[in-house]
Amino acid sequence: MIRVMQIGYGYWGNNVAKKLVASNLLELVALVETDEQKRARAKSQLPGEIEILSSYEEMLASPKIDAVVICTQTEYSFEIAMAAMEHGKHIFIEKPVAKNVELARRLITKADEKNLILHCDHLMVYNPVIRYIKRMIDSGEIGDIMYIDISRINLGPIRKDINALLDLAVHDIAVIDYFMDGLTPNELSAYGTKFFGKQETITYLTMKCGDVLININSSWVSPVKTRRMVVAGTKKMLVFDDVKMDDKLTIYDSGIDVVQGNVYGEYEFSTRVGDIHMPHINFEDSLQNSLEHFAGCVEAGKTSQSGPEQCLRVMKVLEWAQESLQNNRQ
Numbered sequence: 001m002i003r004v005m006q007i008g009y010g011y012w013g014n015n016v017a018k019k020l021v022a023s024n025l026l027e028l029v030a031l032v033e034t035d036e037q038k039r040a041r042a043k044s045q046l047p048g049e050i051e052i053l054s055s056y057e058e059m060l061a062s063p064k065i066d067a068v069v070i071c072t073q074t075e076y077s078f079e080i081a082m083a084a085m086e087h088g089k090h091i092f093i094e095k096p097v098a099k100n101v102e103l104a105r106r107l108i109t110k111a112d113e114k115n116l117i118l119h120c121d122h123l124m125v126y127n128p129v130i131r132y133i134k135r136m137i138d139s140g141e142i143g144d145i146m147y148i149d150i151s152r153i154n155l156g157p158i159r160k161d162i163n164a165l166l167d168l169a170v171h172d173i174a175v176i177d178y179f180m181d182g183l184t185p186n187e188l189s190a191y192g193t194k195f196f197g198k199q200e201t202i203t204y205l206t207m208k209c210g211d212v213l214i215n216i217n218s219s220w221v222s223p224v225k226t227r228r229m230v231v232a233g234t235k236k237m238l239v240f241d242d243v244k245m246d247d248k249l250t251i252y253d254s255g256i257d258v259v260q261g262n263v264y265g266e267y268e269f270s271t272r273v274g275d276i277h278m279p280h281i282n283f284e285d286s287l288q289n290s291l292e293h294f295a296g297c298v299e300a301g302k303t304s305q306s307g308p309e310q311c312l313r314v315m316k317v318l319e320w321a322q323e324s325l326q327n328n329r330q
């Protein structure tokens with residue numbers, strides 16, 4: 001068992017703590033929360049043997065814990081991760097890994113120097129439907145990817161420390177990075193708008209990676225919750241609707257066929273509408289998978305799938321997108 005201290009028991013920390021309590025690989029030894037009411041809630045909701053603390057400094061130095069799970073707002077997570085690694089603790093950090101590439105690099109360098117596991121919770125990479133799509137891409141079943149179109153929109157929560165791009169598009173960028181064995185776009189443009197507070201509440205990010213066109217729509221101001229991804233390949237196309245309870249993935253054997261025309265050298269294009277298939281994919285909890293992947297990496301001393309290399313690529317795309325947002329604002 002890997003003994004962990006969790007820091008932050010807000011909206012998301014609540015879910016993480018539940019998974020930790022249920023885990024056979026990780027043991028929640030201590031939980032830290034600065035807010036008194038949330039500490040009281042943690043005491044009433046979590047098993048009695050878990051220490052509930054208001055600060056993490058003392059426990060960081062303790063041999064009672066092997067790893068730290070950081071569920072604070074992004075603005076605080078860097079400092080905590082650096083302090084924890086200084087004390088030789090492995091890191092599970094909520095997304096985004098940091099606010100910018102420079103801070104991400106510093107975390108990565110520290111993890112490397114101290115020989116520690118750094119895992120960012122890009123949890124969609126551990127989603128069973130995403131894994132299924134990845135197998136389809138790798139086997140060539142859907143052909144060459146032409147475009148990927150993603151909507152991750154909902155009403156709130158409005159964050160104060162990061163914008164919708166860093167909060168939401170980070171998931172989709174990590175997934176596309178996973179699909180493509182590394183996302184390094186050659187063109188990128190982002191637009192955003194702020195209506196409430198200082199951060200962009202809605203962002204549109206468009207990228208080109210080779211011939212693949214990618215569009216990511218992220219919003220905290222939508223009347224409906226949408227978690228929808230279209231992956232269009234030259235052979236098959238698919239739609240992943242993560243809001244649906246069942247049958248989240250629909251595969252369309254549809255596309256455009258190119259055929260020789262009547263005149264030599266001229267081509268005709270005909271639409272092909274074939275079967276529609278909804279594969280049965282067993283439910284797995286992405287957060288639990290992400291936590292267990294982290295535990296496996298700590299046990300085996302191996303690099304996480306959403307570890308330093310992916311974190312850096314994802315942060316580079318996000319930083320470029322942030323620059324584009326700034327430029328397009330002027």
Ligand SMILES: NC(=O)c1ccc[n+]([C@@H]2O[C@H](COP(=O)([O-])OP(=O)(O)OC[C@H]3O[C@@H](n4cnc5c(N)ncnc54)[C@H](O)[C@@H]3O)[C@@H](O)[C@H]2O)c1
Nearest residue numbers: 008009010011012013032033034035071072073074094095
């Ligand atoms: N992986 C996902 O799908 C997912 C989903 C939602 C949120 N998140 C991430 O989780 C993190 C937290 O988001 P949230 O919505 O729970 O935010 P939140 O504001 O609800 O909770 C953060 C909590 O951290 C506490 N905190 C801050 N500094 C602290 C410190 N030094 N010591 C102890 N506690 C401290 C705050 O008091 C607060 O309760 C963010 O990084 C967010 O991006 C991830």
